[in-house]
Amino acid sequence: MTTHSGLKKIRLNLARTREFPNGSARHGYEFIAPLDAxxxxxxxxxxxxxxxxxxxxxxxxxxxxxxHLRHRPGGSWAFHYDIDGDEDDEAGYRFGAHPFRPGEYVSIKDEDGELHTFQVVTVQDL
Incomplete structure (x- = not known):
């Protein structure tokens, strides 16, 4: 019996912005999450x-x-940081609806409430 769900390491790099017209591999996230089929x-x-x-x-x-990746009440997802608590969670915009595949785009609202777009660069099995 095989399971479709497995833990994946997902890398998101900043997509094109005015400040970074080619995007940026120096700005982004790596996170671990289970993905379904x-x-x-x-x-x-x-x-x-x-x-x-x-x-x-x-x-x-x-x-x-x-x-950590957190699943919040109401079904949204956010990144919660383990530091002294001066930073708010960063919310993934409609993370539940987005497939995490290389080439796809997702948005994350930072602790200042600004929405940034990221491209899924890699999705690797753990």
């Missing part, structure tokens, strides 16, 4: 593996933020 985040599997669903935010020369 349609490459959507699997909430049921996430509940079983939530401790492993980590995120690393890298932003050029800023210090990296390390945290």
């Amino acid at each position: 349609n490459d959507h985040i699997d909430a049921g599997e996430w509940r079983k593996h939530r401790a492993q669903c980590r995120v690393r935010r890298f932003w050029a020369d800023e210090e990296e933020d390390i945290g």
Whole structure:
């Protein structure tokens, strides 16, 4: 018996912006999440593996933020950081509806409420 869901390491790089017309590999996220057969985040599997669903935010020369993928009430997803608590969660815009496949685009609202678009660069089995 095979299971479609498995933990994946997903890398998101900043997509094209005015500031970065070619996007940026120095700005983005790597996170671990279980994906279903349609490459959507699997909430049921996430509940079983939530401790492993980590995120690393890298932003050029800023210090990296390390945290967890959270499934919030109402079904939305967010990145929650494990630091002293001065940063709000960063919300994934409609993460539940987006497939996580290389070439796809997703948006994340940062702690300042700004929406940034990222491209899925890699999705690897853990």
